[in-house]
Amino acid sequence: xxxxxxxxxxxxxxxxxxxxxxxxxLMPLACEPGTGxxxxxxxxxxxxxxxxxxxxxxxxxxxxxxxxxxxxxRDAHVSGAEGMSLxxxxxxxxxxxxxxxxxxxSFDGQETNGEYTFTVQ
Numbered sequence: 001x002x003x004x005x006x007x008x009x010x011x012x013x014x015x016x017x018x019x020x021x022x023x024x025x026l027m028p029l030a031c032e033p034g035t036g037x038x039x040x041x042x043x044x045x046x047x048x049x050x051x052x053x054x055x056x057x058x059x060x061x062x063x064x065x066x067x068x069x070x071x072x073x074r075d076a077h078v079s080g081a082e083g084m085s086l087x088x089x090x091x092x093x094x095x096x097x098x099x100x101x102x103x104x105x106s107f108d109g110q111e112t113n114g115e116y117t118f119t120v121q
Contacts, residue, residue: 025112026050026104033118040121042093046072046100049085054078058105061086063098071098093120 031048033039046063056078063072072088079087086102098120103113 024052024106024108025110026052026054026106027112028102028104028114031100031116035116035118037118038121039118042120043090043118045087045089047079047085047087048100048102048104049080050104051084052106053083054086054104055107058111059086059103061088061100061102063088063090063100065093066097095120 027050029049029051031046033043033046046061048061059078060076061072062070062076065071071093072090074088076086076088079085086104096119097117099115099117101113101115103111105111
């Protein structure tokens with residue numbers, strides 16, 4: 001009976017660890033252009049890589065200029081070999097500071113969002 005209790009405890013801990021990894025809020029791992037980046041040429045796209053797969057139906061990334069006008073090509077989509085990135089293409093951007101706003105929803109419905117800026121010199 002003692003071994004059963006120990007086995008049950010170990011199984012519960014393993015399942016809890018797996019559930020925490022498989023479900024929950026998505027967190028950004030990297031972005032391009034980077035947060036606060038000062039770049040000399042207009043980027044062709046904005047890409048944000050996450051620690052899990054965003055649900056394409058409820059996840060997006062948008063780029064705004066200083067006036068609040070949406071500047072991306074309105075084509076945000078999940079991308080990358082493992083489907084763990086959000087990507088939006090951009091037209092040539094003039095010099096200025098741009099705000100990237102993103103929303104990522106995991107397949108269990110947990111939503112995270114954030115924003116950052118980059119500057120084209």
